[in-house]
């Protein structure tokens with residue numbers, strides 16, 4: 115009937131399904147608990163034609179040529195350079211924090227002095243993590259580091275993760291740099307572009323193959339059973355002998371046997387505003403004010419002429435498995451240890467493959483997930 | 497696992513799935529061979545935000561209060577009165593053909609005379625089928641009947657069905673009336689309105705219930721077997737003991753045992769036009785010119801402010817099972833006889849229920865299908 119079962123239709127599940135269908139010409143069943151495909155990258159058009167990213171803004175950027183080429187099979191692109199402003203001391207300044215930001219926030223003499231010192235110490239165009247800057251033995255650079263730390267990083271991080279900055283894994287903190295220069299772009303990847311008609315169209319094209327059967331609105335637990343002792347997987351009451359590719363939460367797959375992995379979630383508030391534009395760029399961060407971390411205005415991401423606009427406010431919160439979507443893995447040391455146990459258990463299942471942000475419990479961007487899925491297909495499925 | 501299996505996610509399948517899930521609180525699997533829900537009523541927004549009816553224009557109109565009330569659970573409405581013009585002798589005139597149409601097409605004296613005669617014979621507001629008019633013993637009315645027959649009905653019918661008018665079942669020809677009055681509305685039903693956000697949203701709301709599992713991209717034949725001898729239905733290799741509700745083609749269900757039922761199909765040509773509007777109303781019929789029967793402009797159905805517009809031309813053709821969608825059952829006497837055989841066979845299956853335009857091989861409008869589905873649910877499922 116089916117040679118493969120895939121749980122989840124985000125990029126991990128959809129890429130692997132597409133490869134199996136097209137390259138191997140085998141039949142695959144994709145099981146998805148939501149009523150739509152695309153996982154967290156799902157988008158749709160509202161009644162004004164504005165494309166809205168249902169689960170928060172998704173900007174595609176990558177240095178992987180193979181990922182860009184692969185996706186180009188399923189979409190045309192519109193070149194787009196993402197810009198983010200942060201609302202600091204009543205002004206909106208570019209981040210990553212750079213010379214333009216200094217010019218807006220600091221008196222001219224201070225800004226000039228800082229720029230001279232930075233240019234002496236670092237090559238033009240470098241991105242210096244604020245944790246590194248903080249340790250410099252220079253009064254002014256230390257001021258700068260503290261300023262950026264206090265005004266841009268600290269409170270944002272507290273809001274985002276609900277913890278003190280010290281408690282946060284360095285993989286996360288390393289994300290916040292100061293840039294030596296005037297490049298206002300948020301990313302520096304070689305390929306930065308948006309799918310012309312949004313992400314959902316990509317998923318539709320990947321999955322609309324006669325070899326792919328798609329089961330929506332279905333939690334895998336409703337039709338599959340995992341036999342932890344016998345290391346077998348049952349589908350509709352019968353042992354499933356084909357490969358199972360699982361892209362959901364690894365702890366849920368194993369019935370939380372070793373406890374729950376921690377995640378951070380979001381409350382997302384969408385607002386329609388009766389004017390042409392609400393803000394200057396796609397995303398404005400609010401580190402110190404309000405309870406939301408940022409406001410996204412979708413018309414900047416997918417331009418369209420309308421009299422109305424739509425914005426999204428993100429309110430981070432802890433993940434409640436009863437109600438919430440697990441947006442961000444929260445990997446401290448304890449979590450990593452629990453994850454390792456699950457991973458070891460997974461390896462003892464013969465035909466089980468775990469791929470993706472939830473299944474691998476990693477901070478994958480879209481391009482990482484696609485790259486990883488293509489690799490897994492080549493190495494373990496093909 | 498599932499208590500019910502439904503084949504097809506048009507109105508027939510979706511209404512019954514919704515009822516089973518909400519009223520009976522039982523689990524149901526919906527199998528749909530297309531990559532989307534909604535059957536022929538499916539619509540989507542293009543990149544300008546224009547709602548497009550993928551399988552031809554669908555206008556909701558009904559006299560059944562219970563159907564209108566039921567659908568109101570899943571959508572808000574926008575009041576809309578459908579108007580159709582026919583391109584006749586170089587002019588666009590309202591149809592059903594009425595006094596306004598006569599005033600546009602005929603010299604004033606002729607038009608006045610015709611109107612006086614019609615008003616003497618029929619009550620104001622009446623709709624007189626052209627076949628009836630044709631038989632009147634009055635030179636002028638006969639002229640009118642012949643005119644409408646020749647210019648509006650005949651060639652349209654030949655295009656639409658690929659046959660001579662005489663060969664067409666009267667159920668179809670009776671559809672073309674002359675209206676005694678100046679009411680330009682195409683329908684005269686009590687409830688005429690459009691779902692505010694289109695039809696697909698209705699289906700999404702009907703089907704997004706945890707009891708409903710939705711399997712897209714899946715032909716029932718891929719996972720079900722019909723045992724014609726034993727009168728049993730198998731699902732994934734095992735006998736399925738629950739009820740099966742089938743809304744696809746009855747002849748396909750029974751492997752064309754008694755031959756194929758005839759259908760008429762359409763080639764649909766969508767065009768994007770770089771101006772604000774293309775035509776005056778939602779639908780313009782072309783009985784005598786070109787090869788298409790009509791042009792639909794979707795912006796008139798779901799109004800939106802954009803600089804571009806989208807039109808759809810419909811080219812009728814015979815149904816080829818390899819390539820086409822069976823849009824219209826073509827029921828002549830022979831077809832009805834074949835259908836009767838299938839129906840009799842269906843009745844010999846204990847748990848099989850056939851509902852909908854294809855399964856019952858009937859010219860159901862949306863409201864008919866919904867009414868029928870609600871009845872079938874009450875009488876045979878509840």
Ligand SMILES: Cc1cc2nc3c(=O)[nH]c(=O)nc-3n(C[C@H](O)[C@H](O)[C@H](O)COP(=O)(O)OP(=O)(O)OC[C@H]3O[C@@H](n4cnc5c(N)ncnc54)[C@H](O)[C@@H]3O)c2cc1C
Pocket residue numbers: 121122123124125126127145146147148151152153154155169170171172173174175332333334335361362363366441442469470471472478479480481483
């Ligand atoms: C707020 C936010 C913003 C982001 N912004 C960016 C960005 O700008 N750029 C970027 O590159 N990346 C971004 N990402 C990351 C991106 O979303 C992920 O890389 C990508 O979605 C991972 O794909 P996936 O298939 O691994 O997981 P997902 O997209 O989460 O897909 C997993 C799928 O599995 C399904 N599933 C889970 N459990 C079950 C179950 N029990 N039964 C059946 N189905 C199940 C889920 O419903 C889901 O559809 C962002 C992430 C978030 C949360």
Ligand SMILES: Cc1cc2nc3c(=O)[nH]c(=O)nc-3n(C[C@H](O)[C@H](O)[C@H](O)COP(=O)(O)OP(=O)(O)OC[C@H]3O[C@@H](n4cnc5c(N)ncnc54)[C@H](O)[C@@H]3O)c2cc1C
Pocket residue numbers: 503504505506507508509527528529530533534535536537551552553554555556557714715716717743744745748823824851852853854860861862863865
């Ligand atoms: C061009 C056109 C215009 C119309 N305009 C109007 C209008 O203006 N107003 C109005 O009220 N009505 C209109 N109708 C009628 C309306 O479309 C139908 O009443 C309605 O779609 C019937 O619903 P249904 O569920 O019976 O069938 P469908 O909508 O045809 O749904 C049947 C579903 O079953 C699926 N299916 C079929 N075979 C299989 C299989 N082997 N395996 C799995 N799935 C299968 C199909 O893919 C489809 O999704 C129009 C119809 C057409 C063709």
